[in-house]
Amino acid sequence: MPDLELPTNLVREMAAYDAPDAPRRTWLSDLPAVVETVSRQWSLDIGRPFQPGGVTSWTAPARTAAGEHVVLKIGWRHDEALHEADGLAAWNGDGAVRLLARRVLDHTTALLLEACEPGTPLSDVRPPEEQDVVIAGLLRRLWIEPPADNPFRPLTSMCDVWADEFEEKLARAPRLDPGLARTGMELFRELPRTATQSRLLCTDLHPDNVLAAAREPWLVIDPKPYVGDPTYDVLQHMLDHVDRLAADPVGFSSRMAGLLGLDRERLRLWLFARCVEGSIDQPRLWHIAAMLRP
Numbered sequence: 001m002p003d004l005e006l007p008t009n010l011v012r013e014m015a016a017y018d019a020p021d022a023p024r025r026t027w028l029s030d031l032p033a034v035v036e037t038v039s040r041q042w043s044l045d046i047g048r049p050f051q052p053g054g055v056t057s058w059t060a061p062a063r064t065a066a067g068e069h070v071v072l073k074i075g076w077r078h079d080e081a082l083h084e085a086d087g088l089a090a091w092n093g094d095g096a097v098r099l100l101a102r103r104v105l106d107h108t109t110a111l112l113l114e115a116c117e118p119g120t121p122l123s124d125v126r127p128p129e130e131q132d133v134v135i136a137g138l139l140r141r142l143w144i145e146p147p148a149d150n151p152f153r154p155l156t157s158m159c160d161v162w163a164d165e166f167e168e169k170l171a172r173a174p175r176l177d178p179g180l181a182r183t184g185m186e187l188f189r190e191l192p193r194t195a196t197q198s199r200l201l202c203t204d205l206h207p208d209n210v211l212a213a214a215r216e217p218w219l220v221i222d223p224k225p226y227v228g229d230p231t232y233d234v235l236q237h238m239l240d241h242v243d244r245l246a247a248d249p250v251g252f253s254s255r256m257a258g259l260l261g262l263d264r265e266r267l268r269l270w271l272f273a274r275c276v277e278g279s280i281d282q283p284r285l286w287h288i289a290a291m292l293r294p
Helices: 008-017 023-041 084-091 128-142 155-170 178-193 230-239 242-247 249-260 264-278 284-292
Strands: 044-046 057-064 069-076 099-104 108-114 199-201 210-212 218-220 226-228
Touching: 008 023, 023 044, 023 057, 023 069, 023 108, 044 069, 084 099, 084 108, 084 199, 128 210, 128 218, 128 230, 128 249, 155 178, 155 226, 155 264, 178 230, 178 264, 178 284, 199 230, 230 242, 230 249, 230 264, 242 249, 242 284, 249 264, 249 284, 264 284
Parallel strands: none
Antiparallel strands: 044 057, 057 069, 069 108, 099 108, 199 226, 210 218
């Protein structure tokens, strides 16, 4: 694709494991035509893609015919990002970037988004304790009542899929304590079903997905919306600080529960279950799970 620059992370991801006929390869081969189509339809002057970029989308700054700075995101349509546009539309700029337009094509969802300027990630400019406060403030705003007739999937569906995948991997990784694994997956399936609240969730909120902006100090990008227990929604931020978790998982969990007004014990159980779930691919999480074991 000589006429379309690719971000380095996307190139690396494609080279790592995708077979020549894999769906993401098909999406990639269609990418130049899609960029050309939507840039013409939306009258955009497209810049070079953001570097190093993501692994499932091509994202670049752009300018409209009226001179407005925007962002064009061309995403490979996959399960996790299925309702990104719907979530952004529901939040309507309250704590998250505004969705300006969308197009759904064969293998692609094209989003025209508000530009975050300067766009510096929260992780680059604030120490961890300040990141906690920013993340908590954003989550409180994002946890809205799901709109009527919404398309969002329940958190239970995601947790069930992840638990099934964990159990399949566990059969090939017998080194793990079966009792701890069983307790973790029982909780991972049970906790989303015993929630007393149901809110629109981001599910992938961490400091790299929070950008400095002009309209507000910080705006969320790249949500993966589900509906369910808000206590789940802080876990990805905590997992992004694995050193802090390893040093004091109970203390870190209690701090985030206090900032968000969540039940401390429930968040600790969620954190335990999520650490078990991620432990096969990230062995360090297994030791954290053992410290949190109920």
